[in-house]
Amino acid sequence: MNAPACSIPTSVAEWRSNLKPVWCPGCGDFSVLSSFAKAFLELKLDPNQTAMISGIGCSSRLPAYLTSYGYHSIHGRALAIGAGVKLARPDLTVVVTGGDGDGFSIGGNHFIHACRRNVDMTYVVMDNRVYGMTKGQPSPTTEADWDNSAMAPPGGTGVAPFNPLAIGLTAGASFVARTFSGDPNHTASVIAEAIRHPGFSVVLVLSPCVTFREEERLWKERVHKAANTQPITDQADAARMLMADDGFTLGVLYKNERPAWTPSQRAPVAVADLDAQFRTG
Amino acid sequence: MNAPACSIPTSVAEWRSNLKPVWCPGCGDFSVLSSFAKAFLELKLDPNQTAMISGIGCSSRLPAYLTSYGYHSIHGRALAIGAGVKLARPDLTVVVTGGDGDGFSIGGNHFIHACRRNVDMTYVVMDNRVYGMTKGQPSPTTEADWDNSAMAPPGGTGVAPFNPLAIGLTAGASFVARTFSGDPNHTASVIAEAIRHPGFSVVLVLSPCVTFREEERLWKERVHKAANTQPITDQADAARMLMADDGFTLGVLYKNERPAWTPSQRAPVAVADLDAQFRTG
Amino acid sequence: MVGETAPFGWGKCKNEDCMSSEPDTSVSLAFAGSGGAGVMTAANMLIDAAAKSGLYALFGRSSGPQIRGGEAAALLRLSTQPVSSVDDSTDILIAIDWGNVDRFSAELALRSSSVIIADPDAGEVPAVLANSGARIAHLPMDKMAKAIPGGRPNMIALGAVAVLIGVPVDVLIEGLGKSLKKKRADAYEASVAAVRAGAEAAKDLGATRRLGVCPPGARWAITGNEAAALGAVRGGVRFCAAYPITPGTEILEWLSGALPKIGGVFVQAEDELASINMCLGASFGGVPALTATAGPGLALMIEGLGLGVASETPVVVVDVQRGGPSTGIPTKSEQSDLDIALHGLHGDAPHLVLAAQSIGDCLFTTQWAVTLAEALQTVGIVLTEQSLGQSRAVIDPPADSGLTAQRLTAETPDEDGLRYQRYALTPSGVSPMAIPGTPGCQYTADGLEHSVYGNPSSAALDHEQQLEKRRRKLDDHDYGDQWATIEGTGRVALITWGSTTGAAHEAIQRAKADGLDVRLISPRLLLPARPREMQAALDGVDAVLVVEQSHSKQFLRYLRSVYTLPAKVDCLFRAGPLAIRPGEIHHALMSMGSSS
Amino acid sequence: MVGETAPFGWGKCKNEDCMSSEPDTSVSLAFAGSGGAGVMTAANMLIDAAAKSGLYALFGRSSGPQIRGGEAAALLRLSTQPVSSVDDSTDILIAIDWGNVDRFSAELALRSSSVIIADPDAGEVPAVLANSGARIAHLPMDKMAKAIPGGRPNMIALGAVAVLIGVPVDVLIEGLGKSLKKKRADAYEASVAAVRAGAEAAKDLGATRRLGVCPPGARWAITGNEAAALGAVRGGVRFCAAYPITPGTEILEWLSGALPKIGGVFVQAEDELASINMCLGASFGGVPALTATAGPGLALMIEGLGLGVASETPVVVVDVQRGGPSTGIPTKSEQSDLDIALHGLHGDAPHLVLAAQSIGDCLFTTQWAVTLAEALQTVGIVLTEQSLGQSRAVIDPPADSGLTAQRLTAETPDEDGLRYQRYALTPSGVSPMAIPGTPGCQYTADGLEHSVYGNPSSAALDHEQQLEKRRRKLDDHDYGDQWATIEGTGRVALITWGSTTGAAHEAIQRAKADGLDVRLISPRLLLPARPREMQAALDGVDAVLVVEQSHSKQFLRYLRSVYTLPAKVDCLFRAGPLAIRPGEIHHALMSMGSSS
């Protein structure tokens, strides 16, 4: 199924489909889209050998804006679909993408199990700390005191956000990174590195929702690169670092070489011979 | 709804219902059952003010063996039901219980969100690193090389287990402990401490499945008490400790004083006045 | 059920001294424009003014896929009488610009008698609209607005439309005052000027439809989602765990605001699996609980609902139906979750399914569902629709049915000192339920089949007895007249459900004017089936027209499965998003009437 | 569909030279004993010996709630002819001890003509059994076993039963050799001695039923779960993601062993939401995928199945039905997931529902379902039952239908160089599907309603066209004769489905002997409905008996909803776990035949 070499795009524009994004003007996801194109270009990926899988949400609309194969599925299940694609078709590059609600609220179980299973795919989450598509409810990464939502009481829900990267790490993710949509080149290079990484890689992109969380425009003043230029490789050290972190540290924060999981294969048997066990006498 | 004082049991036997457990002879869950009775006795709980919530699995059968109120629900959803009980009825003592499959495989999402939400209830997981009830399949805590299962290939699944306590901690649990069913008094005292803790407390009880994992009888030789007699109180330190741990350290490993979450209450309005906003002119 | 006591009403203006001097009792209009043009604002202001003038109204919205911005249309029907359906066509379309108006041109339903009011500077009227043959009138809204400091085209449009349909401009301006003055006086001034300019210019646009005058009366302006939420709390709901989803989110938003004020609890759950199971937990704890969702969320709740049925834990889910299957069309209406609501649970799992018939009826039906689920200790699913939930109506204030949750609770164990039987085999099938905290009645609720005590059992006898008890308690309950709306006595019957009831009612009025007497049967209670009541309702009927908004005739299939219908049955059906309009039903009735 | 070509067969012994000299063609027996007594081992050995002697058999099990230990009964029927149903009653019950035998006494179905072989040292025969009036014979199995070093009572029982029913003891001992000799010679010797002692003692127990002799022939011994799994891989399945659940787990266990040997993939998922969605991912990638589950798991897969329907991604789920609702009775059989299988999805979501009619037919039906789902790019649900899945049958080797997955794939974009239309509106409704890796055909599969390209669309026209295409491709497909088992030409028809087909067939044979000609109609394809074919099948029928194992007459309701039945329709229905037996169907047919 290898495609002719000529199908490999030579410009960012070739990676973009002709579908117009539904996103609000200024939404952080636009630049994540361009980071994907840049990363794919850098990796010289072939669109017909690339599968972009997403759930439901503003961010989950992304696959259709690229010229790769895509599956815009249902809310919260993208990682399960992605694992199915990769396990059945190890020759494809599989990238799963979506939002913080999709991935960490309704999709939380698949997230921790994807980290544990360590199938060779890349998960890029556009974290805007809100449910954009359903018009502004708190997500698992939303601050406890954010209350500019019709579904949050005055003063906020009072439920503390959790740190999905720390959870991912403890669940077994072998590559953990954070980037900011305001720095599309950095995001592109981290996505490229994550795709190169053999095993399950998580990239959390801080991507402001300018409509329901206007204040996130100020994130550009809070983000900062990690002190170490090299990722931590010890799980315990990384766990400590992530739990002590302010949530705005950018870079590849943890990486290890745990081999990607591949399903068991056994000595071949012809399908026609599988019934031997049922024959009596 | 306070019951007369005379309804508070004065012996372990009074906490046991007359239903005979379905468990296999030698199953670790028998002694967890007695630890519950002991802990409840120590806490002087009233059976009619206590709600035991479970999912489905051998371990999840436990509630009906006690004389408290109980809800033996569906596979994986016990924590959600428990949160509903506690939020609606803050006067009750709510204990959620079940197995490693119920809690960390199908129930994984409710687990991380229960940790995050920090409702004042106690979660006691009987971890036997296997699905007992469905006759022996690997669970998320099963060793990667365990292959004594009709659903695991020779050599095991190759999927590394994860450490639910570490995940629980990073997700926000405010009380994290491990005990061993072979030490029912220690288990009882930790359960009692967990119930006293305001907020969401997790107690992982290593509880052997003698039928499908006979080798777990040897756990008694592997378990050891935590070096510190006092729980760690710093999240980052605890994260490091749990990730470096061998999985057999017993005790209350982490505890903090984050206040339990209670739902917002606002200035009272009569139900009859709620329609004011719809009246025009 | 008609008239005063009906949870929703149709018919004549209720003000007896209403003397409409003009022929038009109803006008339909649409405001269109791209994102930010303010069409929804204008529509809301018009609705408010109409309500104050004693009119009734229905206001739906159609918008594109964009989260913010993007084209949108406000679809309004104003009337001197209560409105429960969109009309056959739009009388007046006023477009500030053309955006991607083709995306919803079908929903506009223009025809040759319509008028399109277009801004000549916005370019040609798109062919897809012009082809309707509608008369085109020009109003340079953009230019006129620019002439007023701070003026906006939507206010010009508003003023013009008000005059054309006969909503008093003064009332409109009074309303503007309330909503704008406090915020920004300059915005208020600019709006007033723009409305007046529009009103002035309207005189040159040629006469269109003018509504009769109704003396002001008490009115409610409410959406179906608000009504359902209000019905929930009136019915006694004090717990809601929920996960947002279009088009049900507004129910949750309203409850998240209201519950904390009445001693209740609202919690945003991590997913629908959690929300339904949290509700079951609260209900087990004795607190009536409800959640709301749409098709995909309902799909995720199915297992939890089965637990509610088997463990006899009351709970209610409102499913605001949208286009399906799968993610489908989240913002558009359809009646296609009937199958899953009736038959989605595994095993033999009798439960309640109710459907709201109008925006106002979302209140009554939800309130009733809560009290039924509580009384019968079972699961209730309330089906509403995007076109009810997210549309706003101006209606007569709905009466409070006064229905409120009454659960049969156990206070003590059996008198003989015997062990408490949670699942006792009572004559009604309803067993007294002990609420945690009740001394001596401790039990373990179970989704496994169980004995009367709740102990797990796989014995054939226990299974049979518990299945039968769960069936009996629902089948044998007396649901009263409210189970269905039944009107008229013709030999032709129209059977429908949900929002389509409104259009059906209007169609039947028209058929009557044409001399055809048609009976209306619209069940509010869909499950359990009421064979005896349906047989009575169908007495003397020899032809039936079934009307529903699904592609696979879900309602017709259901009717056939549980009721005996006359030999002649026709079906008028169509998937969403296009509403089924009174005219097409009328047409179907007339051809049926002539052939039967 | 009868005889050689049918995926399962009934009727005479196929060996033409079979000259059964004795009257009995079938014997039913039960081994009972508490956990560890080895009743299942004894039953399996008897089945193996029977198979080698040319007999046919059916072997089901009934056990208590304990995971290990606890009482259990092996329920066997041996016959000189293919067996597809349990018989009306148990001829011989041999009980090693009485454990909690009352838990399943109802399933034993003893009557006065039965024989109970009891160990006098195990105490009184429990009243619930003795009340049947069965003759009681004593065999001191425990004492006899103790007399043999290493001897066990179950082997005494085995030897005795073999003699009583006429299974050659030599063949039995030959089988013992194969299974035991290699492991432990002493265990083998002890077992042989015990079997011989039991056989010897049997002579004093009084004559019971003896089976005729059949010359040995090729046989398969297989469970329904194994058969379904084999059907899956024969149909082309190469991917399975799954979550264990009783009684479907054995399908998964078999696939987890087989798939890695044929280049396929098995993965244990974290839950059923993951398993169905992983399957969709694999299928999107071009690899035929299947998962298996039971009611609670199916409930969790509903949303994923809807995505399969909307995005037109083929996938198959085998639902091994158990007692419902909710967790219900996991280890017992029922036909009560019909409702959810047919109508469980939200929105208008046409899909395939098939049902296996016998243990052997689990193979054909699953294989067919896979090829249909692949050909029609949709979701297929295969309904089997605990009584099929977890029972073992000795049958004639089933023919390989040769059906294998053929997906219509797209190789290049449109010839005119136009953009690839994933959801093109073809005449058949099936659109060529590009598999990732195909150059130039990239598209994004979507569960949102979409245009032919797959772009999200909320336009009424796209919705209507895609709904219609998805309906058409299923309705217009030619499913051939296999859609149903249809036999006979009587004016009374028996309509049933699933495992009940076997009992129905046997009942019809008996009715024929009584002079009543009854037609059998048992649809293997339940959805889409086949109104034309059903009408043809019902031609000339004036009375129908519907037979099903559900409490709420799910099948009858479904038949009424989509088919036109004659005026006279009776229904014989009951929830699980008690099997519906040929005798009661026969009885119902005869009273129907005489009244009609």
Ligand SMILES: Cc1ncc(C[n+]2csc(CCOP(=O)(O)OP(=O)(O)O)c2C)c(N)n1
């Ligand atoms: C089962 C289900 N529940 C709820 C929804 C409604 N829904 C759609 S997107 C969304 C949240 C999106 O938030 P996020 O994933 O953070 O994406 P964003 O829009 O912020 O990019 C929700 C709740 C749905 N489509 N399906």
Ligand SMILES: Cc1ncc(C[n+]2csc(CCOP(=O)(O)OP(=O)(O)O)c2C)c(N)n1
């Ligand atoms: C939705 C659903 N899926 C699967 C099952 C089958 N099932 C019952 S218990 C269980 C696993 C039990 O494992 P665990 O929670 O570890 O409990 P244990 O039996 O080991 O104590 C499974 C898979 C079910 N009941 N419901």
Ligand code: SF4
């Ligand atoms: S709502 Fe927020 S996340 Fe969604 S498109 Fe707009 S800015 Fe982006």
Ligand code: SF4
């Ligand atoms: S199977 Fe294992 S976990 Fe279950 S009761 Fe037996 S020993 Fe305990």
Ligand SMILES: [Mg+2]
């Ligand atoms: Mg988000």
Ligand SMILES: [Mg+2]
């Ligand atoms: Mg376990």
